[in-house]
Amino acid sequence: MSPVNQGHSEEPAVRIGLSPETRRQMLQKLMWVGIWLAFMSAPIGDLLDGNHTTVATALGWFGLVGFVTVYLALVLRHTARPMATATVYSLLGLLAAVALALSLTLGAPWLVLFVYVSVSCGATLSPGLATWAILVTTAAMTAIGTHVTHVGDVVPGLAIPALLGGFAMTGVRHLIRTSVELREARATVAQLATNEERLRMARDLHDLLGHSLSLITLKSELAGRMLPDRPEQAAREVADIERVGRQALADVRAAVSGYRRVTLPAELAGARTVLNAAGIRADVPTEAPEGLPAAAEEVLAWVLREAATNVVRHSGARHCAITLDASQTLDGRFLELRVRDDGKPRPGASAPVPGHGLTGLRERLEKVSGVLETDAGRKGFTLTARIPLIPDASETPLVSGP
Numbered sequence: 001m002s003p004v005n006q007g008h009s010e011e012p013a014v015r016i017g018l019s020p021e022t023r024r025q026m027l028q029k030l031m032w033v034g035i036w037l038a039f040m041s042a043p044i045g046d047l048l049d050g051n052h053t054t055v056a057t058a059l060g061w062f063g064l065v066g067f068v069t070v071y072l073a074l075v076l077r078h079t080a081r082p083m084a085t086a087t088v089y090s091l092l093g094l095l096a097a098v099a100l101a102l103s104l105t106l107g108a109p110w111l112v113l114f115v116y117v118s119v120s121c122g123a124t125l126s127p128g129l130a131t132w133a134i135l136v137t138t139a140a141m142t143a144i145g146t147h148v149t150h151v152g153d154v155v156p157g158l159a160i161p162a163l164l165g166g167f168a169m170t171g172v173r174h175l176i177r178t179s180v181e182l183r184e185a186r187a188t189v190a191q192l193a194t195n196e197e198r199l200r201m202a203r204d205l206h207d208l209l210g211h212s213l214s215l216i217t218l219k220s221e222l223a224g225r226m227l228p229d230r231p232e233q234a235a236r237e238v239a240d241i242e243r244v245g246r247q248a249l250a251d252v253r254a255a256v257s258g259y260r261r262v263t264l265p266a267e268l269a270g271a272r273t274v275l276n277a278a279g280i281r282a283d284v285p286t287e288a289p290e291g292l293p294a295a296a297e298e299v300l301a302w303v304l305r306e307a308a309t310n311v312v313r314h315s316g317a318r319h320c321a322i323t324l325d326a327s328q329t330l331d332g333r334f335l336e337l338r339v340r341d342d343g344k345p346r347p348g349a350s351a352p353v354p355g356h357g358l359t360g361l362r363e364r365l366e367k368v369s370g371v372l373e374t375d376a377g378r379k380g381f382t383l384t385a386r387i388p389l390i391p392d393a394s395e396t397p398l399v400s401g402p
Contacts, residue, residue: 036119037068039112039161043102046109060106067098067113074120075169088124095120096137103144111158114141118162122169134166203360205252207302210357211309212248215274216241218312222277262301264288268322271308275320278312280341283321289335296387299364300337303372303385306357307339315343315381326389334386342380361385 046052047060070091074083083091099113114137121133138159145158223237265288275282288297304322311320320341327336362372370387 039115040064040068042109042112043106046106052106056106060102063098063102067095067102067116070095071116071120075123083124092117092120092124092133096140100140100144103141108145111141111145114138114144115158115162115165118166119169122166123173127170127174130166130170134163134170137166138162199363203363206357206360207306207309209248209252210313211270211274211305212244212251214309214312215244215277216248218274218277219244262298262305264292264297264301264304267301267304267308271304271322274308274312280311280317281319283319285322285324289324289326292335293368296335296368296370299368299370300335300385300387302364303337303361303383304339306361307383310357310383311339311341311343311381315341317341317343317380327386331388333389335389337385337387338382339384340380340382344380 043060043064047057047064050057052060074088074091074095095113095117099110099117102110102113118134118137121137122130124130125133141162142159219237219241223234223241226234226237268284268286268288272282272284275284292300308320308322311317320339322340323336323338325336325338327334358372358374364370365372365385365387368387370385373384373386375382375384
C-alpha cells in the first residue's frame, strides 16, 4: 500500500492511516483486510454441510454476516477516523456476544470468531486496555473450547493466532497513529515555514519601501518648492527621485528573488543622504567596521535604515548623530549602533508605541543574539542596537564618528 508510484497512476492508492475517498480505494482496502477473512471458511463450511436445523442454519448465516459487517466497520474505519468510545465498546461487546452465542450453539468451528474479536480489540482499544481485552478474549475462547472440543486442538490452532493477531494489530494501530501524526507534523512545519517566509518578506518590503518612499516624498516636496525660481536644482531633485525609484524597484525585485543583501557602508551613505535631504544636520560615520560577520552586518544595516527613516518621518528633529562603537560589558564585547536625534516628543508620549518597524528590528536582532533599546527623553529619541562581537573581533578597528 506504499504510494511509491502515485505520480504515475491515474488514481493513487489509499495511504496507511487515511480513510478511502473513492470506490476504488475502498475496494483496495477492503481486499487487503478481506484476505484475513479466509479463516471464516470453518464456520461457512459448517453451515454448508447441513449439520444443523433450518432455523439454526438461518440464524448462523445472519449472525455470521452481522459479525463480519461489524468487524470490517471497526477495522476499516476506526484505524483512520476513530469512532466515539461508547460506539467502540458497544460494537466490541456485540462481536463478543455473537461469537459466544454461535460457539456455544453451533460448535467448535465457530470458535474462530474469537480470533476476530481479539484482532478488533487490538485495532480499536488503547494499548493497555487492548492487552487485557486480548488476554480475556483468548482465555474465554479456550474455556469454551474445552467444552466443545479437545483443549489440545484449541490452543495451537486458535489461541496462538488470537494472541498473535491481537497484539500484531495493536502494533499496526500504533504505526497508523504515528503515520498520521507525522503527516500532521509535516503539514504544520510546512505552514510554519510559509508563515516565516511571509513575515520575512513583509518585514523586508516594509524596510525597503519605507526608506525609499520617504526619500522620494522629501525630494518631491523639495523639487516642488524649487520649481518656480530654481528649475535647474528642481531638475536635479527630480533626477534623484528617478534614481531612488529605480533603486527601490531593484531592491524589491531582489527581495522577492531572495538574493538581496543590504550592507552597512551603503546604509551609512543612504542615511546621510536622506537626513540631509530632510534638512536634518547629520553626523554619520564615513566608514563601517571591517571584519563583521555577514549576518551581523546585514542586521545592523537594516536597523540603521529603519532608524534613519523614522527620524525623517516622525521626529521633527534638526540634528541626528549616528555612532558605531565597540563596548565592553560583563557579558563580553558588543558592537553598538546608536541613532540619537533632538526631536521633541509628542505631549503625553513617554515612550514610542512599537510598530511594525521596531518589532521587525527586534526580531532581526534576536536572530544574531542582539538587543534593541529605545529611550524617548526630553532631549530627543535614542535607538541603540547591540550585537555581540566574536572573540577575535576585538582587534578589528571600529570607526565610530564622522
